[in-house]
Amino acid sequence: MKRKSKLSISCEISLEFQLMLCLRYSPVIFTTRRQETTQLPKNYSPNIVVCEAKGPRPRYPRVWKTKRKIGTISKSLKLVECIKGLSNVKEEVYGALDSYIAWELEFPLITVKKALKILENEKEWKRIIQVTKWMLSKGQGRTMGSYFMLLNALAEDGRLEEAEELWLKLFTQNLESMPRIFFQKMISIYYHREMNEKMFEIFADMEELGIRPTVPVVTMVGNVFQKLGMLDKYRKLNKKYPPPKWEYRYIKGKRVKIRTKDLDKSHDHDVVSKSEEVDESEFDENSEDQEDEVEDNVEQLKEVDECEPGEISTVPSETRESSMST
Numbered sequence: 001m002k003r004k005s006k007l008s009i010s011c012e013i014s015l016e017f018q019l020m021l022c023l024r025y026s027p028v029i030f031t032t033r034r035q036e037t038t039q040l041p042k043n044y045s046p047n048i049v050v051c052e053a054k055g056p057r058p059r060y061p062r063v064w065k066t067k068r069k070i071g072t073i074s075k076s077l078k079l080v081e082c083i084k085g086l087s088n089v090k091e092e093v094y095g096a097l098d099s100y101i102a103w104e105l106e107f108p109l110i111t112v113k114k115a116l117k118i119l120e121n122e123k124e125w126k127r128i129i130q131v132t133k134w135m136l137s138k139g140q141g142r143t144m145g146s147y148f149m150l151l152n153a154l155a156e157d158g159r160l161e162e163a164e165e166l167w168l169k170l171f172t173q174n175l176e177s178m179p180r181i182f183f184q185k186m187i188s189i190y191y192h193r194e195m196n197e198k199m200f201e202i203f204a205d206m207e208e209l210g211i212r213p214t215v216p217v218v219t220m221v222g223n224v225f226q227k228l229g230m231l232d233k234y235r236k237l238n239k240k241y242p243p244p245k246w247e248y249r250y251i252k253g254k255r256v257k258i259r260t261k262d263l264d265k266s267h268d269h270d271v272v273s274k275s276e277e278v279d280e281s282e283f284d285e286n287s288e289d290q291e292d293e294v295e296d297n298v299e300q301l302k303e304v305d306e307c308e309p310g311e312i313s314t315v316p317s318e319t320r321e322s323s324m325s326t
Helices: 002-023 072-084 090-100 109-121 125-137 144-156 160-173 180-192 196-209 215-228 231-240 260-306 317-325
Strands: 246-251 254-259
Touching: 072 090, 072 109, 072 125, 090 125, 109 125, 109 144, 125 144, 144 160, 144 180, 160 180, 180 196, 180 215, 196 215, 215 231
Parallel strands: none
Antiparallel strands: 246 254
């Protein structure tokens, strides 16, 4: 009995020792109670907790929110396909969009933005207006880029009144921080529709706020001054805002600073080369026509020489005179 008790005590001590080994990792091959050998890699630190020698327990934060951006392109394409087959009824489009994001934990802002970009490339202006208004109604994507896309879509779709309302709302809210591209867009809208008074009002607002107009804005306003016969204002405009001496171009992904004179020279050189090509083609056509006329005259002279003196030649007098002159 004493021997059995000692054996049982020694077995219990060995089991406790094995359990203590299991709690700490040592870079050694050791055995479990099932006589299974497992070798762990040497990269792990000795502070990693090992669960029954079956491998290191994963130590990553368990969160329910996901911030993965993988698969947004395919999701945006699916969103575009889902919208395209619908009618222009507001409730139908909004219901389809709500059902699309029903199982999303967060609002898929990146997916919606990419879908809007695809629709803009395809010039689906009505769909852009619907999706943007739906996104803004959810309180998402309230950025100047989204508002500019909506303004552009309204102008392209012919909804000038809604575009003006959006412009006035943005202009009153962001009076001193309004981006210059919005002024340029509104001036271009009024310029193409020949609404000169409103265009001059926006240009005056730019000057009051101290916003320097871009080159397209100056050219559009200058063209209107020339059409209306306001040459004095046109000269003052060119003196106040002369064309820039330098321009930036992207060549193979790099931003390069180029003089505008060099660009003008290259443009003129291209125009001259095209005109020279046209002149050469015309010269070739004229030379071919002259060669055909000479060949016809030579054939007619041969016919005149072959006919006998008593016969009447059928060659007209005009061709004779031309052949004699040649």
